[in-house]
Amino acid sequence: MCGIFGVWFLDGRLPRAGDVERARDTMVSRGPDDAGIHIEPGVGLAHRRLSIIDLTPAGRMPMADEEETTFLVFNGEVYNFAELRSELETLGHRFRTRTDSEVVLRGYREWGVEVFNRLDGMFAIGIWDRRRQEMILARDAAGEKPLFYAWDRRRLIFGSTLDSILAWKEPWSVDEEAVGDYLGFGFVRAPRTAVSGVRKMLPGTYAVFSTRAEPRVGTHFAMLDPARAGEQALSLDEVEDRVRTAVHSRLVADVPLGAFLSGGVDSSLVCALIAKAREVRTYTIGFDDPRYDESRHARAVAEHLGLESVTRVISEAEVLAEVPEVLRAFDEPMADYSALPTLAVSRLARSEVTVAVTGDGADELFGGYRYYSAVRGFAAYARVPAPLRRAVAAAAGRVAMSDRVDRALQRTRCADVAEFFANSGFFRGAVAGGSLGVVRPDLVGRAPGIVASFHRGSSPPADPVAAGMAWDVANTLPEAWLCKVDRCSMAVSLETRAPLLSKDVIHLAQRLPMRDKVRIDQRKVVLRRLLKRYLPEELVDRPKQGFTPPMARWMRGELAPRLEKLRSSALAERGLVSAAGLGSLVTEHVDGRADHAQLLWSVLALDTWMTDRGLA
Known part of the structure; x- marks a missing residue:
């Protein structure tokens, strides 16, 4: 894992090396092992390296081809790099390193931007093509790695973090409309950022910037692909084979590797499949308050799988001491306070390993959230006439209940299932109505309407849950959860890998019928069935407390x-x-x-x- 930065002045003036290095070195925690810089008329490229594969100086970036006409800065991992390398070698390419970075560089020389279609991994990429006078940016399929840029026809600035761009001395200012987005969703939706004039690359896209025209933007992978959606029944053996292949491909590293283990379905399944390939340590954080602690269950899972468990139970004081560090770690505001235990488990793992495998992505792809079941239930309840539903909610509301129950009752008044979903889920469900009278009126209140409109536009009438999952795949997953894990892990120089976001697993999830994902009484149906091949039922079918303080x-x-x-x-x-x-x-x-x-x-x-x- 690394940090990348670049600037391109279209008038050809020479960037100052000190300015480029200052921006680069805002990302030392993303790449503490090495640093590189390339300056030429009009162009400055810089890189901070966290060495994972081929630890020698040969892997230093920016990396150039033999003719020094193509230069690469790369952040991430390509898990199918060995197969791509073999293919390129048959085409006459001769490699100087063992890195996946060089595979990307030579792949671009051979296939151009089509190389991005071939990469299975997580990445943020910048390529300077001197021959074509083009700068190419690309981001991975799911949005695991961030990539920000500022473009105004005079210059292009890009970086792995928003802070690296802010370090470039320009009069940056807050985008107030994006602030409204943030206070409605809990994150700023791409392509906007919280800073005016700065954008995020959308997951699964690339952009070609040139002196001749506006940027040419293309899609190399679509997380929401109607052509692949279907009701294709797959055997459990086929599901297991796809997921196992993805997990094992993410175990290649020249540094120590471990895994996060919460005890939930996702991390337990990933650890079970890792255990079939190699010995690793698992890392778990627990709370000293038993109402929020799952570490004992996680230890039981690790013991059953024959894995060594490293667990740290932290006190309230220890968690709260991390608040300033967590707030500093986010270069763009994000409203999820479960970042506190995420930083703690990242710090625990980094004390022993450089890479940690996670279970991220399963909730969105395979239907893990409680509100998906609630959407399924409300779709049936919505057949009750709206006046009667409002009367029932009003009567129940006269009984003193918790805020959470009160909010749930309010949602039963919704006109349709799209409005119900729009007032559920991460952040929206917890703050519905609370921001009214607090946030400036022109900034607040748009979020539920935006979500409901997306839901109505995406949902086949027979399956409202699929539309809700599509929203989360396109928005909540990259902007909240993957952002959280990236920023917290990179704050302590730990690389995280999410095998359930393999392209092959994404395709698998797209093809599965909804009955294998979400039912009113169960979620992640197929993953639970698969996990029972490795764990006894009592370790699988238990309430999930969540990783929330x-x-x-x-x-x-x-x-x-x-x-x-x-x-x-x-x-x-x-x-x-x-x-x-x-x-x-x-x-x-x-x-x-x-x-x-x-x-x-x-x-x-x-x-x-x-x-x-x-x-x-």
Whole structure:
């Protein structure tokens, strides 16, 4: 894993090496092992390296071909690089290194941008083609690796992090419409970023920038591919073979490798398949509060699989001490406070290994979230006339219940299943209505309508769950979950690999009938069946607690002083939020009258991000 940076002045002026190095070195944690730079008239390329395969200096980047007409900066891993290398060798290419980076470089020379179609991996790529006077950028299929850019026909700046671009001295400013996106979704949806004039490459795309025309953008892989969607029944043996192949392809490394293990279906299945190939250590974080701790179950899974388990149970004080580091790790605000245990388990793993295999992606591809079952249930309940549903919700609402139950009752009033889904899920379900009266009116309230419109446009009438899963694949997965894992792992120089996001596994998930994914009473149906080949039923069919700390309670205790400071935050000073409305939310939460933890954390993350980067 690495960090890449580049600048291209179309007027041909020479970039200053010191400016390029300053931007590059904002990413030292992404690449602590080596650094490189290439400067020529108009172009500056830079790289920070975390050495994983071929640890010799031969793998240093920027990497050039023999003629020094094509230059590559690369972040990520290509898991099918050995097969591609063999194919290129038969075509006459002679390799100087054992790296997957050189396979990408020579693949581009042979196939041009078609090389991206051939790569199975996670990557952010920058290629300077001097012959064509073109700069090419590409991002992996699922969006595991970030890639930001700023383009205005005079210059192109790109980097693995938003901070690397902000280090390039220009008058950057906050994109207020993107702030509204963030406060509605919990993340900024690509291609926007929180900074005006800076964009994210969409997952599965590439862009060719030239002096002759506007960028030419293409798709090399579509996570949402209607042509592949279908109801193709597959045997459990075929599912197992596809997933096992993906897992084993992600075990190649010249450095120590381990695996995250929470004890849930996804990480347990990945670890079970790893155990058939090699010995590894698993890494688990637990909480000292048993209501939130799953480490004992994770240890039981590891023991059954014959894997050595490394577990650390952390106290409330230890988790809260990580709050400043977590907020610093995100170069763009993201509202998920489960980043706290994610950083903790990344730090634990990095104390012994350089690569950790994860179970990311299964919830979106195979239907793991509770609200998918709720959508299935509401689709049936929606047949009840709306006035009667509203009456039932109103009657139930007169009984004192938790905020979570109250929000669920409110959703039963929804006009249709698209509106129901739009008010469910990550962040939206927790803050529905809470931001009204707090966030500036022109910035808030768009999110549910955007999601509902997507749902109605994507959903076959018979399958509303598929439309909800499509939203999460295109948005929540790359912008929330993969972003979280990338930033937390890279903060401690740990590479993470997600075999369930292999192209082959994605194709498999697209082809499966919905009955093998989500039912009202069960989710990830086919993965659970497969896991029972490796674990006894009692270790598979158990409630999942989730990897989430008790933030609501902490915000009434240790974190309460930080919330009080929000009353005079930079957001209020800019008029993005109402100081009075925000103060009321803080008071209601701290006094225990309501649970606003999700919304308050999102405001805290945004305020910290703006202040730390001088954008307040």
